[in-house]
Amino acid sequence: MRELAKAYEPKQFEDNVYKKWEDSGFFNPDVCVQKGVCKKNAKPYSIVLPPPNVTGTLHMGHAAMLAIEDVLVRYHRMKGDKTLWLPGTDHAAIATQTKVEKILMEKGIKEPKVELGREKFLAEVDRFAQQSHDTIVNQSKKMGSSLDWNREAFTLDEKRNLAVRTVFSKMYKDKLIYRGYRIVNWCPRCKSTLADDEVEYKEQSAKFYTFKYSADFPIVISTTRPETKLGDTAIAVNPDDDRYKQYIGQTFEVKNFAGGNDLKIKIIADTAVDMSFGTGALGVTPAHSKVDYDMAIKNDLPIIKIIDEDGKMTAQAGKEYVGLTVKEARKKVVENLIASGLMIEEKDIPNNLSVCYRCGTPIEPLPSNQWFVAVNKKFKFKGKNIKGINVGDEVTLKELMLKVVENKQIEIIPDRFEKVYFSWINNLNDWCISRQIWYGHRIPVWYKDKKIKVDVEAPKEEGWVQDPDSLDTWFSSGIWTFSTLGWPEKTADFKNFHPTSVLETGYDIIFFWVARMILMTTYALGDIPFEKVYLHGMVRDDQGRKMSKSLGNVIDPLVMIEKFGTDATRLSLLLGTTPGNDIKLSEEKIAGFRNFTNKLWNISRFMLLNVPEPKKDIKAPKGKTEADKWILGKLDKITTEITVNLENYNFAYSGELLRDFTWGDLADWYLEVAKIEGDKAEILNYILNTLLKLWHPFMPYVTETIWQEVYGENEMLMVVSWPKLKIKEIPNSFETIKNIVSSIRAVRAENKIEPAKKIKAVISAGEQKKLLSKNLEIIKGLGRLEELNVKNTIKKPKNYVGFVESGTEVYLDVMGDIDVEKEKVRLNKEIEETENYLVSLQRKLNNADFVAHAPAVVVEKEKTKMQETEEKLNKLKNQLKNIV
């Protein structure tokens, strides 16, 4: 074994270590079984990686996801579980297509799709997707992710396509997928539909116009979108509104509205109309508003589509308007209304504009023929694995989605997101799954004349034409937990690893993805996709702002890895975080963990200098001294706590415990003691082994590097067994030594005694005499004392400064005459504080209610405290008396 370098240089080791891991095959559970790392019948533990979009590069959010999942996976692998972490990427239909279009347009191709045609355009997208994929894979490896690359999947590859077609036709046959002419969210730039949750709202100020359809029209209405009024077929008023009651049911004709077509406006009643908003009368545009559409259906009103898929006015808007953009049409309508004296008021109001979540273009609601998944329709349930629902029960998809979370078959961490999930489902409408874009799974529906065919495979006969639309990207990612495991084939992987153990992802995609996975899986398999959902927060900058290019506050994981190492970057995303809460990140934070990584390296370095022949399978030693027993006991204790907290997905706390142990207890105390006591090869060897194992899931690189430096290149920490749990009482006698040393140091610092200077001390130790005598050299060494006298009782020597600690009185020679007045002030202050504390304790114990109600243990504890405080007070008072 060679000596470790003075400082840890991540760059020297990381890539090599990753390559070794990969070459070993241990990322693959089958290899683990083959090579005896885990038993054949071991408990499976599986996570599918939330597939990053192939739209570019990884960001800190991905880094957080990879770090968290790798901790879980590495822990379970070491624990001996048959552990699979399955990687993949998402084709992200609209997002990717939009990105490629943009790139091509920047290259000077004005209308890429028109100029290239479907085939060539898709080839461009594929090329881009492949590039992004390669980048993402490399970056994931940089993060140290122990993903099984053999099983890598892509949401748009052939196997996944088969799974998609299979689920689609199954759903169609169960009549849960249907085609309908409905109002959909239309993005005129993407030229595609969007699902309800793909619509975002942008707050803005809008012009609110109040006008009459015609001079003799009895009701005045208001709108922010005058151009849509060309398609109005009704006015809705509240049935209780006295102003308008008389008109309900009547129909009014408007000639040549705003210079356009004639309108027929029926006055209808609807309780949804707010009497106090605007004029209390609402112009109904059935074709271009979801709410209006519903009213139109209820009241049997005509639906006039006046805006087309390009965002331009149709012929139905009138020949004056046809071909105009929405914006142009609005201007023209307004001008017309003003010119004809019908405009009554224009004012600015705050308004939520709906925009496309991918490109920010305002959404145009319009009626269109699309494919939907019916979420409220009953079907016969065929699965067996949903608690409370039996084979043959009539259920809806919504009920399935609710049931599995309600009955805790799926547990969401943190649980407050269950409420969010429930409320979303309760408001869920049928899911529009068809998209008018080219990049994606083509809908497995074929038409011939007026016939329609839906199947997994294309019809063999000539003449069938496939539906040109593709599927919402979430349709394919919704089946991700099982499509990745080979379904619909009956694979061993599917049998072994499904349902998966946990889905770990950001809370921002709970609706987009988590909910849809639950929907698709409970339907298709009659089973849950995962047992737990762990939601992490968004990674933000140090001020809590979203990271964005325009703000210039983006922290790039690769840059941080380059600068501080992967382990430091991982720790910064793991520690000091809580589930579901946002993670504030700064370079300083990562630098801090870089320091810790180096500390661990140097701790190991020091320990190894004291272990002549390190052994990797060393049993827990007993320990001879107080310090030995203390550190070994602590190590056992935190091993258990860390394990329990990892099991409970409380890995941040695990890591913090381990850091505090490593830096505080081990480095700052025990190793310093070891320098004095010496002869600790066995204990140091044992602690080092355990420490590296415990840290490995969090800091795989530095721990693996040390392990292999020590035990040789053929050893691999990654698959070493997790430490066994032992419950042992920690003798706290060493705490007394610690406290006395700390107090000596504090008094020295107060009296400005240089650390290097050795001074004399005496201790009046009472009952602690034996303990202190045993640890005399430690107190001397760590307290920098040249002479230490421990007696049962000792009188304060002249010009010594005294203090009371852990039942002992310590006197220090502070070298020179002490300022008696200053000492008095100090002592008096401490006496006062102690008295106050004593009073509060007495008050508590004199309170009959407290003694009667509080548990005996608590009362006992308070009594002990009081005794100790009384003793301390006496000693302090004595010191004051003897000071002169």
Place this chain on the structure above:
RNA sequence: GGAUGAUUAGCUCAGUUGGUUAGAGCGUUGCAUUCACAUUGCAAAGGCCACUGGUUCGAAUCCAGUAUCAUCCACCA
């Protein structure tokens, strides 16, 4: 409009079923550099636990309300 979260040291956050004289890291201040590590050590300063009530022998912790900030959902034409 509805919901959720946050509010603890200058900053970032712990505080696990109510029982500590309220903790950590960073930052600040002082001292220290042959002895594993200056990517370090030792020590110090720094807090009416947002506010107001309530429950309790006992509240940072439980309940109600208020305020500020953040996020999500719905959406008014």
